[in-house]
Every structure is written in C-alpha cells, then in structure tokens.
Amino acid sequence: MKDEEFALGLEQFAYGLLDPLCRTNPSQNIIFSPLSVRTSAGMLRMGATEGSVTAKELDEGLRFGGGNLQEIAEHFGTVLKYYQQCQVLKMANGLYVMKGLELGGQFENILERQFHSKPMEINFGSEQAASIINKWLESQTNHLIKDVIGPGVLTQDSRLLLINAIHFKGNWSIKFNESDTKEEDFFSEPGKPVKVRMMRGSDSFSFATLPKLEATALKMNYSACNLAMVLILPDEKSSLTRLNSQLKDTSLKALTSSMNLEKVDVRIPSFRAEFQQELSEAFKMMNMSRIFGDQAELGSMLKSQAPLSVSKIIHKAFIEVNEEGTEAAAATAAVISLRSLPVSERPPKVFHANRPFFYAIFDESHGVLFIGNFNTNSLQKSKKCNTCTSKNECK
Template structure:
C-alpha cells in the first residue's frame, strides 16, 4: 500500500467517521484524529483470524483497500517512522496485556516491529490499572489528554488494551499579531451571534473558491514537517451541515493541489475544543459490528484460545488554535474483553471565518491527522456521572 493509497483510505474513513460524529453531536464542536482511531483499530486488525468475517469487516470498514495484513502493517510503520523525524508531532502506540497471559507470536511480532509497541503486563482487575494507563497517556500528550480510562472501564475480565496517543504543536509560517486580535461577532448556525476573539493577518496563502461546495478554502502552513491546516468556510447562502454532506465526495488532496497562492485578508477565531466519544455505536453504524459480539474472531491475539471481543473504543481529542499556532492531541483506546504561481498585485481576497467552518490538519504525504469543525463558542470539559461517562447526554 503506497502513501497515496494510505492517505486516500484514511480520508475516506475520516469522512465516514465525521458523518456519524456529526449525527451524534448536533450543534457541537467536533475534533478528532482519524489517524489515531485508524491506528488503534488497525492494531486490533492484526489480531483478527486471517480469512475470517471479522478480518474482512475490519478491512472494509477501515478502508484498507483489499491489501494483505503485512502490507497494511508496513504502511503504518512507514507513517510512524516519518513522524519520528518531526519535532512538532509525536505519535506512540501502547499494548497492555492481562498479567499471566501470553501474546500471540505473530501478533506480538507485528505490533512490536511495525507499530513500535511492546506488550506491557498489567493487572486490569487492580484499582491502580486505570491510573497507571492514564499517567502514561498524559505523559505522551504533553498533559493534554487526561483520564481517558475511567473507573469501571477495566475489570478482571479485561484481557488486552490497545492505545494510540498523538500530540502536535506547530507554529504558523505566517503568524498572527496578537495586537491585531479583536472581539468580533461570530454568527451561529441558529442565526444568533456571539462575540469571539478574532485573529487577523494579511499575507500570501493558498486560496480557492469552491463553487461546487458553495464554500471557500484556505490553507495555512505550519513552519515544520510539511504540515498544513486546511479551513473550508461555507458561503453565506450555505451552512456547515450542507458543506459537510458534500465533503465525503471531495478529495482534500485534489482540493489542496488546486489552490492558488493569493494575498488574503484572513480572520479566524482563536479557539480551543475538547471532544470525547465512545465509538462502539459509531463503528456499528459504519458496518463494523462483529468485533463487539461473541462472533468476533481474534484467534491471533493470544497464545491461549480464550475468546475475545471489543467492549469499548474510546477516543478523546483536544485542539487549541491561537496567534502562534496550533496545539492538538488525541488518544484512542480499544479494550478487548474476555467473553504556486505568484498572483498579480490586486486587492486581497477575503477569508473571514465569522460563521461555523470545517478544518483539518493535513500531512501532504500521509493525509489527515486531525479533523473538526468550529460550531459554537462553548468549550466544555464534559463532567458526567459514572453511568454516562461515555455518552453525550446524561441519562441519570
């Protein structure tokens, strides 16, 4: 699987996931890392019995394009190796195994060599298990991702935990001057307006009107590692919902290559968002169902033939965009449980993001790292009771 094919599959997976997250979280800010989610569940795929219905379902749902498991693993290794050279981006994988169990030979070998993750023994039934894993995750994400594993997620029947953490902190190539940031109106999709801190800069940016999407695109470069943020702003006669319904039929790579360097007057809000979702129901709606049932076939994971199924897929992400740049982090945990051309001088183009917009942090070689939309000025760390920690609404 070549880089381009990997990036295309990742984008297809990302937009399918975005559609389900939008349906589950109407009107909310969304921020997630499709690369983190795909990597964690990709590790899970390495433990599926070859030729089984479980393996086929995962291959199709994760958009692996019919490639064999070794080729898929090698492509993930290529991505991990490339990011080892990037000082502003860090991605790590973890594999925790219940004390007393032995990892399957081929599965353990692939996860260690291709996903750079060696199995670590832990007693999932102990009171300290969640705390130990959370401390490891927090240390890997610059303290941004905390407490992804809540009490009650792990117990004595948990057998294996696969986890991916990704952290990015990049500076803009063209920075905003904080002195130019002013409070301005931001118009919500409901028609109401609120005041936001609106950053402002004029410079040469890749820019393109997108009449088929009824939107305008802007690409802002980071100063390192060939990374960019692509922002897509719906036209005033359109809206974010309409835009995102069309995005799944659009290639961000093609869109990016079609943009021209223009002088652009840019205004975007300074914002931060934290988002957490338990993805089991989301995956089922994406036709990845078998892994959550007693029909799951994970015969390659353990040396023993103890039946395994996935009880939870937990994803948490954080992003902050300010005058200097962007800091973003995401973590995904899978719990397996026992039973340019220079433009001629002219007035600058306008890109004033004073209404809900879509954004993506994009690697020109490997595709999407983070995806999200800014839809509201509310920034909430969701505090929930134990009964609804992984749901969006409290049921108690």
Template structure:
C-alpha cells in the same frame, strides 16, 4: 454494557493524538504509502461525517481519524475471518493481506520517526495472567513500533491509572482520564493504545495587536463576541461551488503540515458542507487551491471533545468485532474468545496567534464473550466551519467549530 448469554474477554483499544510541529521534508512515497494516504483521507471523511450526523448540532468537534484508524488496525493484526474483512473495509486499509497493512503502517511511522513536530506511539497492555501470541507481538512490535506491558485487572483503579498516565505523558498532559476504572474488570484481556502529539507555530503568525472583538454567528441571527485574529498575506485559497464554500490553508512553520479551513458560504451551511466532504478528499481540495493575497479573520478557540465510537464504527460496517461472534484468535496464546466492548475517544485543540496545539485519544475494550483577482480575497471565519490538520501523508485531526463562547476563546500562549 449489555449483558449477553455468552461472554468474551475484553480488549481495550486506546488511541491518543496531540501535536508538535517542526517536520522536515519527507521522502518520496512508495505505491503503498500513496494508497495509505488516499485511503486514510477517505476514512477520515467517512468517520467525521458519521460522528457529525449523530452528534449535538451545536457541539464543537475535534477528532483524530488517524488515531482511531491506527488503534483499530492494531486489533486487526490479531483478527481473522469476517471480523478482519469488516475491519479492512471499514478502516479503508490498503489491503486484505495482513503483511501489506503492517508494511503500510511501518512506512508511515518511519516517515515520522525523527520528526520533532509530530510524535506517534503505540502500546499494548495485556492482562498479567495472559501472554501475547508471538506472531501478534512480532507484527505489532516490528511494524507498529508497539511496546507491550502487563496490566493487573484485579485492581481496576490502578490499571486505569497506569494507562491514563501513559496517555498524559504522550499527549503533553492534554488528554486526561481517557479510561475509567469502570472500563476494566476481570474479563479485560488487552488494552491497545495509540498516541499522537502535535504542537506547531504558524509559518505566518498573527500579530496579537491586530486581534479584535468580532461577532461569531452560530445561526443566521444569533452571535457572540469572540477574539478574532487578523492578517493580510499570501495564502493558498480556493473557491468550491460544489461545496458551496471557500477554503484557506494556514501552513505551520518548518513543516509540511497545514491547517485547512472549509468555510461554508452560508452561515447555516455547515451541515451540507459536512455531508459533502464525506465524498471529497482533503487532498483533492488541496490540489485545487492556489496562492493569492488574502485578508484573513480567524477566531481563537479551545475545544475539548469526547465520544464513544462503538456506534459510529458499527454504522461504518464494523459490527462483528463488537459481537459474540468476533474473531480475535490471533492475539493471545491461551484459547480465549474476544470481542471489542467499547471504543473511547478524547481530543483537544487550541488555536491562537502563535499556532496550534492538539491532542486526542481513543480506546476500545475487547471482552470475553460476555482565477486570480487583483484585490485581496476575503476570508472571514465568523460562522461555523470545518478544519483539518494534515500533511502530504495523512489527516491528523479534523473538526468543526459550531459555536464559540468566552470560555473556549483562549487568550493563553501555546
């Protein structure tokens, strides 16, 4: 961590995401919810594109934009001035009014309250020697359903363990060791955490007997043998000339959730598709797909991913919250100067014949200043592609499979 002449207490933001699919039909959305959905989709594309550009081009990616957005939105609830303005703009929040932002999250979380597929939780850990401002505690508790707990930063190992155990519990043990003891010290004031868990079965499962070894190309010529799931059935399908790609939607059983796959037409077309998706909403893509018979070949895979999000968020315009000029004066009763020192994110996904299991976690540390054809369509995902897990309200996960190996081609049942 960079040493500065002025130090700030630290606030750690931690977000977690996993999946469980058994959702029910959701009620008609309000205008606020519609804007939340639209803006969330834009933020998802921008965050994914920013990370993909900076990351190793051979590395698989899985992130939860919703988890990141929610965690930083918790920090926004205690921000003011230019810091708050940058967060509103960078996260694509529905308004620059704190109450409207809070209400949009309240409506979103309410829509998942009794959902057995997707579980969402928020938590605030505060240094045991400090107290949250009542206004901050009220808005995060009432609108974000966030519980508060104390943290003994004098014992960094125990403090990190306490947070990590909460994360493991909320992500079905899929996300481990999100926070290390090195991230916590006597300047740490708060740790903000969001968690989502999802696990879903396909509405149309793949028959294991039809899974076969096929080549997966990670460039024009080089390939590896992977387990490729196959089936022929009716799915929503799309051809997008502007993306130079085709799309397929695989719905999950008893829910509004689906996995949407964007497959470049060229084996080496992933980079171009990824950049184009920054300006094209997943919901816009979905609206321009149609149901038809499709012959599908789709690989089994398992991916773990970790990324430090400070630089990507700065590139998206959120710079002041990381600086010694950060304004987080609405969090603690004591007059402390705070800044975000780190934003950590971990994610996991596994896809097989039965369905999908996914998890993710993000943490941020705030410190003291310091047309329909007759034959079936073909959809063969034998080269790098983008995938999105979403429903009618938000993008839960987005990722890309760039390269597969025997190690991340799973044979396990979910």
C-alpha cells in the same frame, strides 16, 4: 499499498468516522485524529483471523483496500517512522491485554516492529488499572493527555483496550499579530451571534472558491514538518452539516492542488476545543461491530483459544488555535513556507470565518492527521462521552 492509497484510505476513514460523531454530538465542536484511531484499530486488525468476517469488516471499515496483512503493517511502519522525525509531534499507541492471556508470536512481533507498540498486560479488574493506563498516556504525551480512563470503565470482564494519543504544538509559517485580534460576532446559528476573539491578517495564502461544495477554502502552513491546516468555510446560504455530507466525495490533496496563491484578507477565531468519546458505537455505525461481541474472530492475537473481544476504544482530543500557531492533543503540525508575492492591483480575496467551519491538519504525502468542526466559541465536551460516569471526571 502505495503512499497515495494509504492516504486516500485514511481520508475516507476520517469522513466515515466524522459522520457518526457529528450525528451523536450535534452542534458541538468535534476534534479527533483519524491517524491515531486508525493506527490503534489497525493493531487490532493484525490479530484478526485471516479470511474471517471480523477481518473483512475491519478491512472495509478502516478502508484498507485490497492490501494483505504484511503490506498494511509495513505501510503503518513507514508512516509512523516518517512522523517520528517531527520534533513537535508526540504520538502514542497502546494495547492493553488482560493479565494471563499470552499473545500470539506473529501478532506481538508485528506490533513491536511496525507499530512501535509493545502490548502491555494488566488486570482490568484491579482498582489501579485506570490509573496505570492514564499515567502511561501522560508519560507518552509529555503530560498533556490526562485522565482518559474514568472510574468504572474497566471491569474484570474487560479483555482488550485500544487507546491512542497524539500531541502537537506548532507555529504558523505566517503568524497573526495579536494586536490586530478583535472581538467580533460569530454566528453559531443564523441570527444568534456570540462574541469571539477574531484573529486578522492579510497575506499570500493558498485559496480556492469551491462552487460544488458551496464553500471557500484556505490553506495555512506550519513552520515545521511539512504539515498544513486547511479550513473550509460554507457559504452563507449553505451549512456545515451540508458540507460534511459532501466531504466524502472530496480529496484534500486534489482540493489543495486546485488552490491558487492569492492575497487574502483572513479572519478566523482564536479558539480552544476538547472532545473525548468511547468509539464503539461509532465503529458499529461504520459496520465494524463483530469485534465487540461473542463472535469476534481474533484468533491470531492469543496463543490460547480463550475468547477475546474489544471492550472499549477511547479517544481524547484537544486543540488550541491562536496567533502563534496551534497546540493540539490528537493532532499534528506542518509547514510549507510561502511568503508574500508582489502587491497586486486586484482587491484581496476574503476568508471571514464568522460561522461554523471544517478544518483539517494534513500532510500531502501521507494524508490527514487531524479533523475538526468548529461550531461554537465555548470549550465543550461531548455529551456522548461514555468513558465518564460523572460530570466531574471528564477534565
């Protein structure tokens, strides 16, 4: 499996996951890290019985293509090692297994060597289990990802928990001037404006008009790690829902390669968004259901033949975009410095994000790390946050 194949598979998986998340959370801000989710699910794939229906489902659902187990594992190792060099990125992958269940030697080996994750035993039925896992996550993310596991999520019947977290804080290569930020109307729905803090700037950015998508695109670079944010704004006659349905046939790498460096009048909201969700239903909607039931074939995971299935796949994400840059949990950052060209006689292009839009943070070589839909200026949680049992637990 080559870098471009891994990156393309990651992007296809991202769009595949975006669809059920949008369907179960209509008109909400969606934010998640495809790399983080795919890495954790990839660890599970390492424990699936080779040639089984479970393995086939995961290969197809996670978009691993035709690569064999070792090739997939080695490529994850290469990608994770690559991102470890990015000082503004903190990434943690965890696999918890019920105490008393001994892992298979090859499975444990691959996790430690390629996924940089040592499986941890735990008694899911204990009162301390959720606290132990949450504290581990905090320690792995500089105390920025908290309280992912709510009370009542783990039980004595739980056997396996996949959990992931990424934190990133990076500055724009071309920053916005805070004094230029003004309150403006944002149309979450046509004819129903709400006020947002709209950042303003005019400089040279990569820009493209996308007639097939009925949208325009803007690329904004970060000042570290060769990452960039791409924003895709549907035309006024189109919608974010329509754009999302077309993205599965789009390559971000191809899209960005078609961009031109232009003088652009940019207006985008300064915003914060948070999203937490248990992903088992989304995985089932992506035809990966066997791992959650009695027929799960995870024979390479344990030395014994004790039955094992996945109880929860939990993901939490947070992002803040402001004049300086971006801070995000379940995200990462990048930069390719582009400075102003000589002033052109032509009027600048316009990118005025005063309506719902799509955005992604990605690396051109290794693919998309972070995907989101911005629909509203309020900080919202998912209505389908099945990891919580009361209104006060998802903070």
